[in-house]
Amino acid sequence: MSERLGPYELLSRLGAGGFGEVHLALDAEGRTVAVKLLHPHVAADSGALARLAREVETMRRVSGPHVAEVLDASLEGARPYLVTRYVQGRPLSALPAPVDDLRRLASGLAGALLAMHEAGVIHRDLKPANVMMAEGDPVVIDFGIASALDSLSVTASGAVVGTPGYLAPEVLEGKQAGLEADVFSFGATLAYAATGRQPYGRGPASAVAYRVVHHPPDLEGVPEWLAPLLRECLSVDPGARPTAAGICAKLGVAHVPSPPRRRSPGAADHAMTMEWRPGKDRHRRSVEESRARHREKVRRRWLIGSGLFVSLLAAAAREPLPEVALFLLAAYALAVVADAGVAVFSRGPYRRSRMIVDMVSVAGVAGLCFGLAAMFSTFTLALFAGTALVVGIVFLLSA
Template sequence: MGTHRRLGGYRLLDEIGRGSTAVVYLAMDAGGREVAVKELVPELTGEPEAISRLAREMQAQARVRSAYVARLLDGAISARRPHVVMQYVPGCPLNDLVSAYGPMRGDRLVRFARRLALALGDVHDAGVLHRDVAPGNVIVLGDRPTLIDFGIAHESGAEQITRRGMVVGTPAYLAPELIEGERATTASDVFSWASTVAYAATGRPPFGRGSLHGVCFRILRGQADIDGAPEPLAGLLRAAFRRDPADRPSARWFAGALAAAAEGDGVVAA
């Protein structure tokens, strides 16, 4: 049963997501359009740091314009109940989709990978780092991905508080330099893109499951499991998994390589 509460000018219908800091609702605006409303949990509404994080999320997402990224529509950071309003994206999170139906195959997989690279290219072109590209943050409808959740996104030049042993993001999909406490860059987002696409292609997290220590060890050692990923996609994933961030091509480069692959040119990264 829906909640049928109101928040600002929005009628909250159903809870569709919950984390440690916020709850996401399917809601309806005054025009009858479905939207997603993210509200801070009550115990954090008076916490300046939580409000600042929500403001950073709103600022970062507002900069991005992409057919493959959920749009920011509205927000009220200083309200009694701080919240942001985003485009509601129908579909299924990639992790749920693969768990239920298995890996993506063939042309559908290539189109998915390319469109997710285009989404990331649009994010980077806007001067934003997503920092949490992972199967739980990609909504899929057919072969069309939409990147969501800018909860830890940053504008590219913003201060980042990182140190060794501090994991920010979805651990199994993080770039090695982030595990070592280095700054996030567009290259670290590209690594996470490749991890997410590898999961879509194989049905397995590319650095395994189990303890955080074990997963991070395999990431640092470059032990990516992409068995079952088809060529030329597998070659592109290997390029995105390069240990040195400077050696990884950009998201736009991968989108172009995948477009060529879809046309049958058989592009494989050098």
Template sequence: MAELAGLAEGDPRQVGRYRVLARLGVGGMGRVFLARSPGGRPVAVKVVRPELAEDAEFRRRFAREVAAARRVNSFFTAGVLDADPEGAPPWLATAYVAGMSLNEAVAAHGPWPEPSVRALGAALAEALEAIHATGLVHRDLKPSNVLLAQDGPRVIDFGISLAVGSTALTLTGAVVGTPGFIAPEQLRDGDASPASDVFSLGAVLGYAAGGTGPFGEGPAQEVNFRAAFEPPRLDEVPPGLRELAGRCLEKDPGRRPSVAELLAELASDTGAGPLTQREWLPAPVSRAVRERTETPLPSTPPAPSPT
């Protein structure tokens, strides 16, 4: 999770029954805050952007997707705890993960060793299996949507991108998703399926192992073109992972492995015991996650951020 920032003017101090304590960040759907439940439980509250809240189609889809997301049951997802799709504005509360995101970890500490990437892949495949079991497709699996904790990663924001992508604000040719992690079929016609999430998983694993995305960086159109038409760049990925990531990144969704196949393949690498009982993170990332986890959360809102 992003580092805490003070509340700015205009930020809510209360959302539903949750007391807002700090700002965690801003995403495609809106602002994200650290808050506490009446019983003292920390949660991440996502408050929908005003322009989305005014879109009737968004509200309908948001309500449906949140209902489905609440049925997802996996240790490796940050579960939806509460929501009010009819609120003014709409919001949802998810479990708070006091670690750091995968993109933050790689940017600060570099590529991961192969055993850590394989442990990450097994956990993410298990999360996708649970998400798909409810009929949802994540659609935007990317490093910033993977939060790291000592006992394993957590996938966030599953199901929400469909609601955001359905609005009049995004029906003018814009693609919902992150360049370099969007499957070719999503870029071509907006179709997404479990196979699309497998493509994104392959890109995430390539990023963790190589330090950059398999389709490079640059303007969104250029990165999307490479993802749709050019082979992935996996030279920096260890040979033991290169073939696995390459199969996930096939342009034809029918040629990609299923989540079940990936899970069976990667699960054999977790024979050393569950993540809760071993050090699966690279050492510098583990230290950074532990420091953040052990930092006390505020009991009152920090001083306001400069505006």
């Protein structure tokens, strides 16, 4: 059973970090969002929460295709949380490195860095684990949280503010850190993506931190077009590092102004929900409507996939075992007709289309079976069916 947190319905736990657990959720209009529920030891630090509350509005000014925008926040209740755009993908740290399209990654990260810094936001914990790869494009998550929650009590409670190897030397030495610290983290993240190695090696955090302050980074294998820029970004001297705008200029990234943010009039001053509409005429869906739409999409995929598999099996068995072929087609037709019968008595929004798809699928499977049997040999069809079975099993296991 799903859990509710304010206006959000939590669907599943996506992961956890030093500051909280991230949940996939639906908002009141049925849109998918990511809800970060802060850990109890963080929620108990009133000073850190007050600082985060002051930073939320600044964080909300950051927008763009390469950042997961902060949409909402509730920091005053018993279970404080932040809401951001949900990015469907995998973190850069979980993907094979070196990455294939390094220029695309570098350009996207540079654009994200510029969007944050133009809004006055310091990420403070930019690293491969905080870069989600969505269809080949990087999207930076968790920006501003580490900087806002950097307090002695939170750190002592168990949250590590930053990751050695990606933290700038001035941060490790406890000095005043500004936008230049993010530039260092940007360089370290790109160095990892370009080589597949940690730029300052592995080992205990203290050893890695020592190498960050006293040793040059490992940039062997970084392409020539990128290596000079990374050396500048990873300079021990913050003043020697380029700005985000300078990085974009060197990478040829065009500056696109952030669009104005529209706000919901009923939200609180410090946590108003951004209106996000993929299309001008997109109607608002409730949670129930969104679930029904998702169930119908999954049902159609299973209907098509099982139909293709049954047609392959029936076509392969048609010549040597005609009774088996007839049984497979009849069983599939009976199952689909039963599903159509359920649709007759249902009151869902997809009732009519569901019945039509069911009837078309039965006729399509029968026609495809006879067509495949006429075009291919029994051995070829059996090979196709076996391959489809293996691919289906792998897909189910991976899903």
